[in-house]
Every structure is written in structure tokens, then in C-alpha cells.
Amino acid sequence: MTAMDPIQVIKGVEFLKQSAPRITRVAVLLDLSNPNHGLQMNEQDAAAQAIGLELRRVDIRRPADLDAAFTAMVRERAQAVFLFPLRIDPPDTDRIVQFAAKNRLPSLGLVDQQYIAAGLLLYYTFNRAEQFDRAAALVDRVLKGANPAEIPVEHPRSSISSSTSRPPRPSASRSRRHCWRGRIG
Numbered sequence: 217m218t219a220m221d222p223i224q225v226i227k228g229v230e231f232l233k234q235s236a237p238r239i240t241r242v243a244v245l246l247d248l249s250n251p252n253h254g255l256q257m258n259e260q261d262a263a264a265q266a267i268g269l270e271l272r273r274v275d276i277r278r279p280a281d282l283d284a285a286f287t288a289m290v291r292e293r294a295q296a297v298f299l300f301p302l303r304i305d306p307p308d309t310d311r312i313v314q315f316a317a318k319n320r321l322p323s324l325g326l327v328d329q330q331y332i333a334a335g336l337l338l339y340y341t342f343n344r345a346e347q348f349d350r351a352a353a354l355v356d357r358v359l360k361g362a363n364p365a366e367i368p369v370e371h372p373r374s375s376i377s378s379s380t381s382r383p384p385r386p387s388a389s390r391s392r393r394h395c396w397r398g399r400i401g
Contacts, residue, residue, distance in 0.1 A: 229267070235322060241272065309331060
């Protein structure tokens with residue numbers, strides 16, 4: 217069982233395009249040192265090309281990379297943001313969400329619930345409760361004597377996608393009265 221599946225990445229790209237049909241250039245924020253992110257790139261490229269999207273990958277390995285990432289997104293004229301799970305803290309997640317809101321970029325996050333807590337516009341993941349139930353059933357089969365090599369690989373059966381119209385939460389450095397109050401349109 218992995219946290220991300222190629223199908224999830226493909227569906228996330230499709231959900232972003234359905235939510236903002238006029239976009240063509242998408243900044244993909246990911247950590248290229250994470251092998252799981254690298255495994256998903258071919259599937260994401262194929263899905264994006266099929267629906268007319270051009271992907272621009274932006275490598276974020278640590279919070280210090282965010283300023284360069286924001287500069288690259290502006291320079292490349294990104295029209296949307298696609299976020300893989302990143303090893304960053306909530307204040308840095310807030311910075312990404314605030315950047316997307318300020319620049320009116322539709323944004324979608326995969327797997328990581330801190331994205332939706334920060335007010336990211338879109339969120340796509342598989343149903344975690346179902347995944348844990350299925351994992352428990354597989355462990356039960358192995359403990360009862362099943363050969364793990366003979367258990368077929370299964371893809372998740374259901375997903376959760378959501379959009380939020382609420383503004384991003386204010387960052388620690390900003391007061392509530394200066395918080396963004398519009399809608400991403």
C-alpha cells in the first residue's frame with residue numbers, strides 16, 4: 217500500500233482541468249528527491265497532454281525553496297498549481313495558499329490534508345478509511361496463511377475530491393482584518 221497511486225495523480229490532473237477549463241500551464245510543486253513523486257511523473261505527463269495541459273515542475277525540497285518556486289511560477293506564467301505532498305510545515309503551506317490566492321491560481325493538493333486546512337481551492341485523495349480497512353483485510357489474510365506474493369494488487373475503489381470557497385486562513389504574520397476575503401474565480 218502506498219500513499220499515492222498513479223490513478224490518483226491522473227484523476228487529480230483531470231479534476232483540476234474540469235474545475236478551471238481554460239488553464240493550459242500548470243506549475244507542479246513536488247520534491248524530486250522523493251522517489252514516489254518521480255514514479256508519478258510519466259502518468260501525470262500523459263494525462264496532462266491528453267487534456268491539453270503543459271506541466272512545469274518546480275522542485276521544493278525544503279521551505280527555503282519556496283521563494284524561488286514563486287518566482288519561477290510567475291516567470292513561467294503558471295495558470296494553476298498542482299501540489300504533491302511536500303515536507304513543509306503549516307506556515308509554509310499557508311505561504312503557498314496565499315501565493316495562489318494572491319495570483320488567482322486555481323490550486324489542487326494531493327493526499328495531504330494540511331492543504332485543505334490551509335484553504336487550498338481543490339483537494340483530491342483516495343478514501344483513507346477504505347484504504348486502512350483494505351490494508352487490515354490484507355494483513356488478516358497473510359496472518360491466516362495466505363502467500364503475500366499471491367495476493368493481487370488492488371487499486372483504491374473510491375476517492376474524495378472537494379473544493380472550498382472559503383478564503384485561506386490568515387498566516388501568523390497577518391491580522392484577520394488584512395486577510396484575503398475574495399473568491400478565486
